[in-house]
Amino acid sequence: MSNAWNEGYFTDEGYTYSYSREINPVFQRYCLLLRGFATLENADGYHCELGFGQGVSINIHAAANPGNYVGTDFTPSQAAHAIALASDWNSQARLYDDSFEQLLARDDLPPFDSISLHGIWTWVSRDNQKLIVEFARRHLKPGGMLYVSYNCFPGWSPSAPLRNLFSLHNRFASQTATSPAKRIDAALQFSEALLAANPKYASAAPSLGAQLNSIKGQNRQYVAHEYFNRDWNCMYFTDVVDAMTSAKLDYATTAVPLDTVAPLNLSAEGMDFLEGIEHPIMREQARDYFVNQHFRRDLYVRGANRLSAAEQRDGLLRSRFALLQTIEHIPGMVTGPAGEASLQADIYGPVLEALAANAYAPKTLQQLSMAVGAVAYDDLVQAVSVLIGMGVAAPCQSEAAERQVQEHCNTLNLQLCKRALFNSNIQVLASPVTGGGVPVSRFQQLFLIALKQGMTDPQDWAQLAWSVIGDQGEVLLKGDQPLLTAQENLAELTEQAQAFAETSLIILQALKIA
Known part of the structure; x- marks a missing residue:
């Protein structure tokens, strides 16, 4: 049964034990470098995760990155799991079950190099969103990065009322003593019956039936937290940009490497249209209409500093990369909002062979460039970005950092x-x-x-x-x-x-x- 402390958040069912690569500071720094932004890289720095769920990501990142970690998740059972896991490997991470208000009231927190929140922003109240921004204002270093993911319009426009049905049924038509899984199933059945009765809303959004069937087949822990919280504040990209301004945060880029490959995301007509928009925020918002964006993964910087082209090239050439799969298991196609595209054999073949050389040991972009001399620099950078976007490769940290955390x-x-x-x-x-x-x-x-x-x-x-x-x-x-x-x-x-x-x-x- 939910209690007053949960502020409307669905706490009757624990969250999944998932891992999010976007919260990895190494991945975040790569995404920013790819778009030409300077970042902090401090072996003694501090990182913070707000709403860490079961604590899988924060424990992995605390172990695999130099520096120190602080995090909170106000669901006590989830915080207990995260703390127990941290204790098992003797972690020095400071993990709490504080609410955002309680965390903000602490006077023992350091300035952070990064603050991350994945799957939190949309599912908390407007008051808690303000607390998150104030936390960043007080505790993020100049030059520090903030990662935030959230549901957004216009992609959610057709199905937002369906999500509201789930939450309302759970709130008003279910008995609180009933198990969470049964309450979820009852809400899904109610919504299915409502659509079957042919309301005009269903006619206006003909894809809802297929979406509902998809939701019925999803993990119930995920469904509970995605669809059944009382608070659900879906926003446009520009709404979040406006919210972050009081923390002196500048929007930099997405934590989605495939977004840098325009043909995977946009038609030629769409690319031409966006080229004509001068203001970067307006252009990014308009882009969401072309891809019908429903979930964003965004990186902000407190005082964004642009690198020169020479500085960016130098940073990329010194960066290391590694494959996460053997090359025979890497698909020959990549998919984006604009459809599927083949990995061009004369580019990806040599790049994959070079990454696989020496028993798949990590390679700098400089080493890859020397190994695939016939591949132009821009094509090489794009190929590596696509492989990372596909999840079959990853950016790597320095060898010194690697030794420090082994x-x-x-x-x-x-x-x-x-x-x-x-x-x-x-x-x-x-x-x-x-x-x-x-x-x-x-x-x-x-x-x-x-x-x-x-x-x-x-x-x-x-x-x-x-x-x-x-x-x-x-x-x-x-x-x-x-x-x-x-x-x-x-x-x-x-x-x-x-x-x-x-x-x-x-x-x-x-x-x-x-």
């Missing part, structure tokens, strides 16, 4: 792998190379445990994994069908272990996770 990552990853002995909640591990999280499934984490125990044969890794899964009464699925016998499960795990040994393991070794 032991922290080792300790955290061991604790996460131990948790995989009992559940599949957290399927990501920390890389000292990227400063962030890398997807690693529960079975792969169990294979890593076997490796640490000195087992070298994938069959033995599979046997260890099956001993864990089988003892807990679980079985694997192949397609949609459960595997019913121990022999079938062990055969499937052996196949997965062999594939892990031949592909994923080399990536995890290059990223210094294995």
Whole structure:
């Protein structure tokens, strides 16, 4: 049952154990450099996450980045989970269950190099939005960066009333003693019945039925927090820009590398139209209409300083990059709002080969440029940006930073792998190379445990994994069908272990996770 302390936020169901790369300072600095902005990079700096959920991202970033972390999430159960995980790896991160008002009242906080909030802004009250801005005004350093993500118009315009139906049904038509999952299902069924009765609203937004079906198939923890909070303040991009001005924050760019590739996002007609808009804020708002933007991931800077073209080029050439997948698993297509595009073989082939050289060790852009001499500099920068945007590559931090955090990552990853002995909640591990999280499934984490125990044969890794899964009464699925016998499960795990040994393991070794 919800209590007064939750201020209308849906706290009856815990949030997912997801990881967000956009909160990684290494990723944020790359996005800003890509658009020509100077950033702070301080080995002793402080970073803050507001509303850290179950604490997966903040723990990974606290382990994988130099510096210090502070964060809060006012849901006590989530804060307790985050704090317990931090304690497991002896983290010095300061994690609280303060509300934004309580955090703002603290007199023991440092100036921050970065402040991040992912999936928070839209789902809190206007008063809390003001507290967030005031927190940034007081505590973000000059030159510091703020990351904020939020639902936005015009993309949400057709379905905002549907979301309101869910929340209202939960508030007025459900019994508070009913379980959260049943209340969510009841609200979805009510909304489905309403649309089936052919209101004029349904005729005006014909895609609602398909959207509702999609929502019905989503994780209930995600659905609860996305659609069932009392507060839901969807905004236009310019509304958020205006809100941030009192904290002296300048909009810089999105934390979406694919946004830099215009043909993936816009038609030729759209590009021509936007070219004619001089003011950058007006141009960015107009762009949202062309892509029908419904969710933004934005980076602001307190005192944005532009780099010269020479400074930006130098910064990019010194930056390191690494693949997160072996090249045979990287798709040959990329998708953006304007549709699909093929990865041009004469550019991406040499770039991928260069990134894969020397057992997938990270490469600077300068090293890549020397290895793919026939590829023009601008094409190389775009190719790397596209690969990062696709999630198959990542920017890396310096080798000095990597060495500084290696032991922290080792300790955290061991604790996460131990948790995989009992559940599949957290399927990501920390890389000292990227400063962030890398997807690693529960079975792969169990294979890593076997490796640490000195087992070298994938069959033995599979046997260890099956001993864990089988003892807990679980079985694997192949397609949609459960595997019913121990022999079938062990055969499937052996196949997965062999594939892990031949592909994923080399990536995890290059990223210094294995």
